[in-house]
Amino acid sequence: MMEKKEMSETKVKRSILARLLPQLRSLSKRGPSGWMVIVGIAIVAALVTMTAIAPWIAPHDPNKANVGPLRSPPSLQFPMGTTALGQDMFSRVLLGGSVMLQVSAISVFVCFLVGVPIGLFSSYVGGNLDKAISLVIDAVYAFPGLVIAIAIAAVLGPGVINMALSIAVVYIPSYFRIVRSQVLSIKELTYVEAARSIGAKWYTILLRYVLPNVVPSIVTVLTVNFADAVLTAAGLTFIGLGVSVDIPDWGYDLTKGRELLSSGGWWVITFPGIMIILLALGFTFIGEGLSELLNPKLES
């Protein structure tokens, strides 16, 4: 018995890897959309790895002022130049992704955790409850996202968690709507009716029969949502609702770097700007490629 369990565990571990690799390989055979997904995954993976190992490879303390001359353009010693305080831009770029990554990951996680169950439940139950929930969600959905995020972030105050929460509120409706639209058609299918007729409980039907069929669309929303969260976080930081100044952050440097521009200091905004674009681009590539691959109307 014991032996069998161990065997199945290693089997599972091996099978995850064994499953992922051929999937990536098969993606490459599915034309440009497949390649987009691969490139997107590569960009995101590279940026996450860079941020994770940054504390060990950064040449200077990113917050320490006067490690070099003030406002120095990129040179051999400071490959991305220095800030107005004489901080090393390269170290700040290496470490500055952690705020964006944390904020977007937490907000996507919260969205998923709130939006998907509400969507599943509401649309499966149907009736007036579903109508009421949809009405509220649609009202939030129609509202300018950044305005909601600004209002909530302004009330909650600064911080990674608060920023993530204010962004999450904006994107919960996207999850709710996609799940709901899928469940409404899936729950009428014969196999769900069959499950119901053999006496399966409602939660069993939702989790084992309905959810697996909704997952592909959720994954698409999720990746696009990651890109949106990154850009919203950058926007919040730009208008002064970001995290505190002693944490290196691409959004913060991009905002502050503007002040150097008039005197010709292009490097302080350029490098963090490119990093934000790359991160958002990576997620958008994945989302865009997946949605094209999964759109049945375009299958020929």
Added chain:
Amino acid sequence: MGLRSYVITRIILTIPTLLLLLTAVFVMMRVLPGDPVALHFEKKATPETMEQMRHLLGLDKPLWAQYADYIGGIVDIGYLLQHGYPNLGKSMQTTTEDVGGQIFSAFPATLELAIYSMIIASVIGILLGVAASKAYNSVWDHLIRGFGIVTYAIPVFFLGIILQLVFGVYLGWFRTGLRISPTVQPPAHITGLYTIDSLLEGNLMKFVESFKSLLLPSLTLGIILSGVFIRLTRTNMLETFRLEFVTAAKARGLKESTVTFGYALRNAFLPILTMVGLQFALLLGGAILTETTFSWPGLGRYIVDRINFRDYTAIQGAVVMFGLFVTLVSLVVDILYAYLDPRIRL
């Protein structure tokens, strides 16, 4: 149901939506944890001063009474007629100025920016989207799709700063801030939109001046938004090209351009129109950042300024105004949709 009764039903249905929206804003600003007064003073005031401020703004009342004051103020028609703007409370910064008045004077600037950005976005988006769908899976298709994706991933303000740097600072063609040159007297207030007012005044110089200020911010916002339009137009056109009526039109020997624009695009246009309504929300979000980048004195700039003063009544008022604006636009888009597609009215 005729068009008229559809319009009336749709307008009546807007009322619960509005009420929901106002309630949502109230919940966000007043019920969520976080004390506006404490945040306003950044904990630097004595409890007495803070209590005085709470009393002045009515924040010491129970929540339901605050809610009644808030809704009552907005629906107060008498106040609206007397002042020309709804009662959105007093500013926390000055405690004497009406938030409603400040918001209504900032609003035309945002409206003008929004209109021009929307025009730029739809022209770029629809043209490139059609071109991409015609060249499906070719190099052009990939390039246009790539452009669409990149516009989606660029922070609005980053693009704004780059355009400012290139066209404003280095080339000096356009102004990088404000609605009109500081040396020029703004046109008389008729619509509040400088480009239209200056034409109504018959003053071409003022038109050119305001256009030079308007171009960079609307280009920034327009380019960012165009990505969504490209994607939508492309997908819808691709789906439409597969329909039989397009094949039939081609079989009848109609010109390629007639088939594309007269048949396919016309059919693909309805979903695009619906999205224009939804994109308006995205546009207003982008407008906040664009206005901040270009010192454009609109509603977005107002909200950011007020955040710096921690003026919560003003932030709340501006959020309400954004919501009203979006609701109004979606009402107009729905009516337009019903007018164009009779099936909706059934």
